[in-house]
Amino acid sequence: MPAASADELAAAARRVRLRDLDIVSNAGMGHIGGEFSVTDILVTLYLAVVDQGDGSERDHVVLSKGHAAVALYATLAEAGLLPEGDLDSFAQPDSALNGHPARTKLDAVEASTGPLGHGLPIGVGMAIAAALDNSPRRTFVIVGDGELQEGSNWEAMMIAAHRGLDRLVLIVDRNGLQQGAPVAETSDLEPLADKLRAFGWAVREVDGHDHGALQEALQSIPWEPGRPSAVIARTHKGHPVSFMSDVAAWHHRVPTADEAALARAEVEAS
Amino acid sequence: MTLHDCRDAFAHTLCALAEQDERIVAVVNDSVGSSKLGGFQKSFPERLINVGIAEQAMVGVAAGLAAGGRIPFVSAASCFLTARAMEQIKVDIAYSQHHVVLCGQSPGVAYGELGPTHHSPEDLAWLRAIPGMTVLVPADAAETAAAVRWAAAHDGPVFLRVSRMGVPEIFPSDLDFQPGVATTLREGGDVTIVCMGTTVAASLDAAQALAAEGIEATVLSMGSLAPLDRQAIVAAARHTGGLVTVEEAHVSGLGGAVAEVVVEECPVPVRRLGLRDFARTGSTSWLMQQAGLEPVAIASAAREVAGLRT
Numbered sequence: 165m166p167a168a169s170a171d172e173l174a175a176a177a178r179r180v181r182l183r184d185l186d187i188v189s190n191a192g193m194g195h196i197g198g199e200f201s202v203t204d205i206l207v208t209l210y211l212a213v214v215d216q217g218d219g220s221e222r223d224h225v226v227l228s229k230g231h232a233a234v235a236l237y238a239t240l241a242e243a244g245l246l247p248e249g250d251l252d253s254f255a256q257p258d259s260a261l262n263g264h265p266a267r268t269k270l271d272a273v274e275a276s277t278g279p280l281g282h283g284l285p286i287g288v289g290m291a292i293a294a295a296l297d298n299s300p301r302r303t304f305v306i307v308g309d310g311e312l313q314e315g316s317n318w319e320a321m322m323i324a325a326h327r328g329l330d331r332l333v334l335i336v337d338r339n340g341l342q343q344g345a346p347v348a349e350t351s352d353l354e355p356l357a358d359k360l361r362a363f364g365w366a367v368r369e370v371d372g373h374d375h376g377a378l379q380e381a382l383q384s385i386p387w388e389p390g391r392p393s394a395v396i397a398r399t400h401k402g403h404p405v406s407f408m409s410d411v412a413a414w415h416h417r418v419p420t421a422d423e424a425a426l427a428r429a430e431v432e433a434s
Numbered sequence: 435m436t437l438h439d440c441r442d443a444f445a446h447t448l449c450a451l452a453e454q455d456e457r458i459v460a461v462v463n464d465s466v467g468s469s470k471l472g473g474f475q476k477s478f479p480e481r482l483i484n485v486g487i488a489e490q491a492m493v494g495v496a497a498g499l500a501a502g503g504r505i506p507f508v509s510a511a512s513c514f515l516t517a518r519a520m521e522q523i524k525v526d527i528a529y530s531q532h533h534v535v536l537c538g539q540s541p542g543v544a545y546g547e548l549g550p551t552h553h554s555p556e557d558l559a560w561l562r563a564i565p566g567m568t569v570l571v572p573a574d575a576a577e578t579a580a581a582v583r584w585a586a587a588h589d590g591p592v593f594l595r596v597s598r599m600g601v602p603e604i605f606p607s608d609l610d611f612q613p614g615v616a617t618t619l620r621e622g623g624d625v626t627i628v629c630m631g632t633t634v635a636a637s638l639d640a641a642q643a644l645a646a647e648g649i650e651a652t653v654l655s656m657g658s659l660a661p662l663d664r665q666a667i668v669a670a671a672r673h674t675g676g677l678v679t680v681e682e683a684h685v686s687g688l689g690g691a692v693a694e695v696v697v698e699e700c701p702v703p704v705r706r707l708g709l710r711d712f713a714r715t716g717s718t719s720w721l722m723q724q725a726g727l728e729p730v731a732i733a734s735a736a737r738e739v740a741g742l743r744t
Contacts, residue, residue: 220503267501268531274501276530279521285491286526289498289506292483296459296504303498316522319491326486 168212173375176242177207181431183238183251189424191255193263197401197414198308199235201339201372202227205397206235208378209304209335210243221301224290226275228283229308229337230264231416236273237261245272281314283307284334288320291332291392302385306335310342313351318363321392325364330386334365334394337372339401341412357396365394372397373404404434437600443575444537444596445470447582448507452478458586461496461508463489469509469539469596489514493522493536500532505586512538512554512595513545520560527591528564535585535592542632542682543709543725544598546718555709558687561593562660568592568613569660571681571688573634574604577657580611597682599632599718604655614661622650625740626670626677628692630656633680633707633727640732649740662691668699676703676739680732682722684709703742705735 168176180203188194206227210216214223227236234254240246253259260269264278275286287305294301307317324332336356340347347353357367366388370377378397385393401415402408405427419427452458452474459481460474466484475482483499485492489510496506508515515538516523527534538557545552561569570585570592572578578596585592604619619634620641629637634655641651652670656663671677677696679689689706696704707726714724722728726735 224501266529268529275497276525279525281490282494282522282526285494285522286498286501288491289495289500290502291498292495293499293502293504296480297502316488316490316494319485319488320494323485323488323491323495 170376173207173211176211177204177375178431178434180207180235180238180242182428183241184234185419185424185427185431187234187238187251187254188418190252192418193255194234194418195231195416196419197341197408197411198229198337198339199232200403200405200408201399201401202229202232202306202337203235203239204373204375205306205335205337205378206239207242208375209382210239212375212379213382214304216243216245220297221299223301224274224287224303226277226283226287226303226305227265228277228280228305229311230277233263233265236265240272246270280308280311281316284317284320287332288324288329291324291329292327294331295327295329300331302331302333304333304335304382306337309336309338309340309353310347310350312336312353321360321363321365324392328390329392330390332392333382333385334392336394336396337399338396339399341401341410341415343415345412360394364391366391367394367396369396369398372399405430435602437602438575439600440572440575440578440597441470441539443578444582445473447579449474449477451583451586452481455505455586457503457505459483459499459504459506461485461492461499461506463487463492463510463514465510465539468511469537471509489518490522493519494526496534497522497526497530497532500534505533507535507537509537509539511552512541512557513552516554516557516560524564528567531566532591533589535594537594537596539596540598541595542597543713543718543721546721547715549715550712553713555684557595558659558681558683559690562687562691566591567660568658570594570613570658571631572657573631573655574601576603576605576607576609577611580609581657584611584613595631597632601632602635604634611657613658614663616663616666617655617657618652619655620651620653622652623674624649624651625736626652626654626674627680627732627736628654628656628667628677628688629680630659630688632682636727636729637680637732639729640736643729643733644736649737651736656688659688659691662695664695664699667692667695671696671700671702675743678705678707678732678735678739680727681708682727703739705739707732707735
């Protein structure tokens with residue numbers, strides 16, 4: 165995929181967040197904090213990194229933090245993988261846009277997620293299948309940082325390193341907050357980069373809201389041949405809305421009409 | 435009577451299928467030997483994916499392999515495969531509608547003296563509650579081989595119980611296996627014995643003993659718990675007026691499933707033989723005996739049910 169300009173990606177991310185805001189406001193549900201933290205990662209991946217060609221060479225994307233489903237749906241629409249008009253059906257009776265993404269309901273969704281700690285093992289399986297096929301296709305798995313408290317991730321990390329899956333990329337949406345509290349005050353992950361390195365992964369830390377930095381990191385894997393790659397993407401929950409940013413309550417709060425108007429103005433100005 | 439370890443038929447059939455279809459892979463948790471997959475590993479080293487002792491990741495990896503175009507046979511002790519990885523089985527395999535065959539090795543009380551940590555009486559009840567999951571419990575080597583062949587061709591999630599307990603030959607070697615279709619191994623009008631897996635031979639022995647005292651039993655072998663042959667159960671209930679279920683599992687597996695059908699369609703007396711408590715310490719055969727999964731106890735339950743008919 166040709167590299168998109170930083171301006172194009174920034175504009176796309178604004179549109180995705182505005183759609184997200186509308187969808188969550190209309191549906192009266194969603195996880196807007198974590199959706200806004202992961203938006204720039206999703207937009208960069210789908211618009212500037214992932215090869216969407218059909219057939220067996222297509223890259224895989226797994227959004228393991230499935231509660232950020234609305235950000236995924238809005239990004240898929242931005243990438244032309246989901247009709248824009250379908251977004252209004254989010255969470256409506258019998259909609260393909262379930263509260264958590266389901267591969268059986270939507271073609272563009274590659275893994276059904278929601279319970280945490282499922283995406284990375286699935287991604288490891290996809291990467292093993294690609295290796296068996298001698299295929300260049302890459303697998304990108306996005307996890308939340310709180311999600312790394314699930315032990316299944318660390319099982320999967322060991323398997324990926326042991327098998328030298330260097331077409332596999334783990335992206336950690338490191339917003340520092342889990343549902344009810346800071347990760348550091350719940351069951352701390354630090355020193356995260358050291359832990360990932362000790363598990364055999366190549367690690368880079370980037371600003372998770374910097375499209376250029378994300379694009380450069382994701383496009384250049386493998387950073388170390390024979391090792392899977394982990395991007396620790398430093399983000400802010402609720403970014404770029406001032407009253408949502410880094411506030412745990414916005415994990416799944418739904419904005420009032422006034423809050424939505426304020427948030428809209430701040431996203432448009434971002 | 436020659437007894438067979440169904441793992442041999444499982445491994446042999448899987449190797450033969452893998453020879454013809456390169457999509458087939460085996461996924462194990464350090465369970466190559468206990469699954470008898472040494473031959474598979476030798477023939478297809480790249481396609482034997484040993485993830486180590488990590489059941490949750492093992493099932494997730496299988497889902498990813500299926501998404502990548504492979505047909506994974508996950509082979510692990512049933513106690514660990516089902517209990518440890520149940521959420522992955524539910525979400526990554528069943529809800530995701532992946533063609534993955536989960537092979538629960540040495541299930542029930544096959545691990546005898548190793549104790550309840552290594553037994554899996556619950557697996558059938560758990561798995562039959564998951565929508566879309568085909569649950570297969572073959573009774574002998576021929577049915578195991580046929581079930582493996584069927585599962586390899588079925589585009590959907592399957593749980594297959596593979597026992598290490600020696601069982602005699604019951605089915606012909608060219609068996610055409612169809613889930614949801616019970617096999618009537620014996621016909622009688624006085625009582626029905628519904629059985630599966632490792633309890634089929636004992637159920638046939640019980641029916642023979644009952645015949646000697648003038649009680650004629652129908653013996654229904656259920657190769658699949660889900661889908662369940664409801665029609666055969668209803669027909670047998672109407673024909674014989676009472677049923678006994680016999681399973682090397684908690685009675686909420688086959689017994690629960692049969693009782694549900696009977697209560698809904700044609701209430702008649704039912705007795706459920708199977709496991710109810712955490713097992714005491716003892717050998718597999720002793721535990722089977724303690725649970726009433728041997729001919730004398732099965733005949734006794736059948737006699738009681740036959741006497742209860744109105």
